[in-house]
Structures are given as C-alpha cells and as structure tokens.
Amino acid sequence: xxxxxxxxxxxxxxxxxxxxxxxxxxxxxxxxxxxxxxxxxxxxxxxxxxxxxxxxxxxxxxxxxxxxxxxxxxxxxxxxxxxxxxxxxxxxxxxxxxxxxxxxxxxxxxxxxxxxxxxxxxxxxxxxxxxxxxxxxxxxxxxxxxxxxxxxxxxxxxxxxxxxxxxxxxxxxxxxxxxxxxxxxxxxxxxxxxxxxxxxxxxxxxxxxxxxxxxxxxxxxxxxxxxxxxxxxxxxxxxxxxxxxxxxxxxxxxxxxxxxxxxxxxxxxxxxxxxxxxxxxxx
Amino acid sequence: xxxxxxxxxxxxxxxxxxxxxxxxxxxxxxxxxxxxxxxxxxxxxxxxxxxxxxxxxxxxxxxxxxxxxxxxxxxxxxxxxxxxxxxxxxxxxxxxxxxxxxxxxxxxxxxxxxxxxxxxxxxxxxxxxxxxxxxxxxxxxxxxxxxxxxxxxxxxxxxxxxxxxxxxxxxxxxxxxxxxxxxxxxxxxxxxxxxxxxxxxxxxxxxxxxxxxxxxxxxxxxxxxxxxxxxxxxxxxxxxxxxxxxxxxxxxxxxxxxxxxxxxxxxxxxxxxx
Numbered sequence: 001x002x003x004x005x006x007x008x009x010x011x012x013x014x015x016x017x018x019x020x021x022x023x024x025x026x027x028x029x030x031x032x033x034x035x036x037x038x039x040x041x042x043x044x045x046x047x048x049x050x051x052x053x054x055x056x057x058x059x060x061x062x063x064x065x066x067x068x069x070x071x072x073x074x075x076x077x078x079x080x081x082x083x084x085x086x087x088x089x090x091x092x093x094x095x096x097x098x099x100x101x102x103x104x105x106x107x108x109x110x111x112x113x114x115x116x117x118x119x120x121x122x123x124x125x126x127x128x129x130x131x132x133x134x135x136x137x138x139x140x141x142x143x144x145x146x147x148x149x150x151x152x153x154x155x156x157x158x159x160x161x162x163x164x165x166x167x168x169x170x171x172x173x174x175x176x177x178x179x180x181x182x183x184x185x186x187x188x189x190x191x192x193x194x195x196x197x198x199x200x201x202x203x204x205x206x207x208x209x210x211x212x213x214x215x216x217x218x219x220x221x222x223x224x225x226x227x228x229x230x231x232x233x234x235x236x237x238x239x240x241x242x243x244x245x246x247x248x249x250x251x252x253x254x255x256x257x258x259x260x261x262x263x264x265x266x267x268x269x270x271x272x273x274x275x276x277x278x279x280x281x282x283x
Numbered sequence: 284x285x286x287x288x289x290x291x292x293x294x295x296x297x298x299x300x301x302x303x304x305x306x307x308x309x310x311x312x313x314x315x316x317x318x319x320x321x322x323x324x325x326x327x328x329x330x331x332x333x334x335x336x337x338x339x340x341x342x343x344x345x346x347x348x349x350x351x352x353x354x355x356x357x358x359x360x361x362x363x364x365x366x367x368x369x370x371x372x373x374x375x376x377x378x379x380x381x382x383x384x385x386x387x388x389x390x391x392x393x394x395x396x397x398x399x400x401x402x403x404x405x406x407x408x409x410x411x412x413x414x415x416x417x418x419x420x421x422x423x424x425x426x427x428x429x430x431x432x433x434x435x436x437x438x439x440x441x442x443x444x445x446x447x448x449x450x451x452x453x454x455x456x457x458x459x460x461x462x463x464x465x466x467x468x469x470x471x472x473x474x475x476x477x478x479x480x481x482x483x484x485x486x487x488x489x490x491x492x493x494x495x496x497x498x499x500x501x502x503x504x505x506x507x508x509x510x511x512x513x514x515x516x517x518x519x520x521x522x523x524x525x526x527x528x529x530x531x532x533x534x535x536x537x538x539x540x541x542x543x544x545x546x547x548x549x550x551x552x553x554x555x556x557x
Contacts, residue, residue, distance in 0.1 A: 007387065007388075008387070008389065010386070010465045010466075011386035011388035011391075011465075012382075014378045014379060014381055014382035014386065014469075015378070015379045015382045015388070015394075017375050017378060018375050018376070018378070018437075018440060019394075021375065021434060022398070022401065022437065024416065024435075025409075025416065026401050026409060026412070026413075026432075027397075028412075028416065029409070029411075029412025029415055029416040030409070030412045032412060032416070087289075087293075088293075096545075098297055099545075100542075100545060101297045101300050101301050102300055104300060104304055105300055105303075105304075107490060107534075107537050107541045108304050108537065109493055109494050109512060109533050109537055110494045110512065111494070111513075111515035111516060111530070111533060112530035112533050112534045113303050113307060113530065114530075115310070115322060116303045116307050117303070118322065119321060119322070119332065120332070122330065124324055124329050124330060125324075125329075125330050126329075126332045129330060132329060157299070157300070160300075161300050210403065214402070221494055221496045221512075224500075224516060225515070226516075238407065239497070242407045242411065243407070243497065243501065246414070246500075251415075255411055258407065261405065261408050262404050265404060265405065266400070
C-alpha cells in the first residue's frame, strides 16, 4: 500500500462514524421520503401528491405564513443586528458584561419564558395596559394578525444579540487603513458604511444569514409553547402542518410537504448565493 | 454629551435583552397567590410588570423540588435526552471535522457540501424521513429516537471544522515528520487548541436539545416520556404557582454551561472564508 493510500484510509476512518450516522439517519431516509412522495399506497402516481397538496387550503395557508415570516423576519433581524453592531463598534471597549447580556436570550430555554411573554402580550397584558392609558384600542396579540408581529418580535429579540456578536467580530476584522484611505478620498460616514464596511464583511453576513435561516425554522418552538398544536390562522406555519399530519400518519402528504419545504430552503439559499457573488464581484 | 447619550442607549438595548429573564427570576420568588393573580387574564385588570414580590418566598421552589415529583421527572427526561446527544455529537464531530479540515481524501469537498445542505434543511424536513427509519428500526417510543439522529447532526462538524482550520498546517507536518500518527496528532495537537470551539459547540448543542419539542411530540406516545420543554407549555391553571420556579430550574443548566465557558467562546473565527 502506498503512503498516499494509507493516508486516505486514515482520513476515511476519521469521517467514518459520522458518515455511517449521516447515511442511516439523513441520506437514506431522505431518499425513502422522495420515493414515498411519488406513491399512494402501492401505486406509482407521479406528482399527484404534490398537486393535491397545492389544492389543500391548510397547506397553502401554512406556506403563505412561512413565506411571510421568512421574508420579513430574516432581513429585519439582519438590519437591526447590523445597526446595533455598528453602534457597539463605535465604543473603544465593550465590557464582557454587555457581551454576556446580548447572548443571554439565546441561552435561556424557550419554555422558561412563556409566562413572561403572556404577561407582556395578553389582551390585558403590560403592552395593552400601556396602550389603554394612551387611549389606543386593545391589540389582540394572541388572536389576530398581530400574532405574526409578536412571533417576529420574539424571534428578533432572541437571536439579535447572537447576530450582533457575530457582526462585531466581523467588523473587528476590517482593517482600519481602509477607512482612513476612504476618508482621505472624501467619503462621508454613510459612504464609509456602504462602500467599505458592507463589502468587507460579506463572509460574516453570509454566516449570519445561514444562522438566521437555521433558527427561523426553530421558531416553531415558540409558536408551540404559546399556542399549542393549533395556533390561529395567522401563524399556522408549515411546521405546524407537518406536525399535525403526523397524527393521522398520512405518509405521502407528509413526504411531499417535506420535499416542498426543502426546495423552498434551497431556493432561498441559491438566491442568496447569487446575490452575494454579484455583490462581492462588483467591488 | 454625545458619549452619555450613547451609553444610555447601550444600557437601554441591554435592558431589553435582559428584562424578560430578570423578570422571570423575580417572579419565581413570589407567592402563589400573587402569581395566580398575575396570570389570571380573565379578571379584566391590566397587568403591570411588577418585579418586586409582595412577599419574598421560596414556596415555589419548595413545591417543585419536594412536592411535585412529576416536574422533576420531566426535568430528568430532558437530561436523559440532552446529555448523551451532546457528548455523542462533540465526539463524532471532532473526529470528522479534523478530517474535513486537515486531511485529504477523495470526494472531500463534495461530501462537505452535502453536509452543509443537511445542516440547513429544517428539522421538520428530516423528521419525516427519520420517523420512517426509526419505525423500521423499532426505536419509536425510545429515547434513542432523539439521541441517535441528534448525535449525527452535521452542525458540530461545520462549526469545529472552522476552528481546526485556524491551526497552522506546519505544526501538523512537523509532528508527521517526527513519526506521530494522525490519531496522536488529533489528541495531542488538535484537541487542546480547539477548546473554544468545543465549548461553543457544547453550549449550542446543549441549548438545541434542551429545547427539544418537535421530536418527542411525534416519536413518543407516552406523555410521561416528554421532556420539561414540552410539559411547560401546558402547565394547567392549578399549577400556576410553580410555573416560574420551573422556568428558573429549567434554565439553570444552560446558564451554568454558558458562564463556565463564556470566556473561551470566540465567535470571531466563524467567518466563512472563500
């Protein structure tokens, strides 16, 4: 055996445990899932399951809500955390107390805070108490279209600090000389941000984006904690749809819904990849 | 002047992040009558965010720890699910991450791309395929149904690969010339240098599994196997008195890990370089 081959073999042994696990618990099941989505019972039906899914009103509702949440919450979180990171960056030194405080929302388990959110957002909660004294009508956070707003707020609150820390780390890596050079060329502070900072931290932005996507799908935990299995129609997400279909074990429908959800994610990712490539090449 | 405004703004932002947590801890020292009054949303009074207990008491904690064993059992369910998953993931991931970051083998980059795709796919997508395979393996209604897939999550590999990449190749080559095996290099050179990465992974992986909601709902028929993260969502009215103590108890392990390791958590290395 040549040395090169031996090296390949050792490398392979290191990956092997993970490879076996991935194959058994992710890849093989995923292939089974694709196959199941093309059958009803024993009969091959092609794309009929998918077509049926799109004529299912609950599914359309869930898809619509998921799209709204993703399109609103992810950019919103990105912008807010970027601005706070810029703000923090203007300090010479940040005490580690603040760093910890920013990470606490991610660390604290979802279930711990349910009651706090209820006291804050209920029809007779703190926010409505405040609105009432200002003479504004009650906002029903738990049963109207404001539910979506509440869930987006909780999502931003929870992950904002984490993203801020990631952004500040990225900002710290931008060489100071670039700013000085741009200033000499007469750039104002807005141009400094758009022409120097944003292009320079594209890799960080990309990582933050990945994290945000991964966590945006975990918002189901908050929805479940606050609303149980059947939330109101404004925040009925694809995750709720899939979860609820487990109880009647409709495999074909479940499988096709999963495949659609994955296609949805892959499209978002591709769009971002293209956008990112364009952006960094123009600089 | 400008500096003072900036400091005030910083404190304000920090307060928004900390408030719900501090509020919950304050509430855990309130008496059950005060809690029930606060959580009774039908009495037509607006709630104020009163942080000061009318009467400081440990009644809630006493109830949870000594009188209501069902909540402690749920807490242990959470531990049984989380602990093996975290240990498993950290071990499996660090081996694989070393190979992906520093060793050469055929199809390495293509394989890693698949890992990234698997990382991004949401849980709900993999739940269905997983359910099918677990059903065939007869693992439903078993804690292993959550532990095994969790162990092989690709998250840790992507995270640790990034830390390992920062270790210079020269130190590995030098050890190779001295005749050290890759396993020895892994244990003696790599592991000691990625402490920060390992702690970050432990924390994030712990939080993720500690909050597990989706899998038990689907894989377990018995409510008695549910972890505390699910049970807390439907604590009934009669138990309102202990709800905040349960919340505090549930968040302590996560906070302990965080405060134990927060000095080593260095997130600056997670830029995805080209």
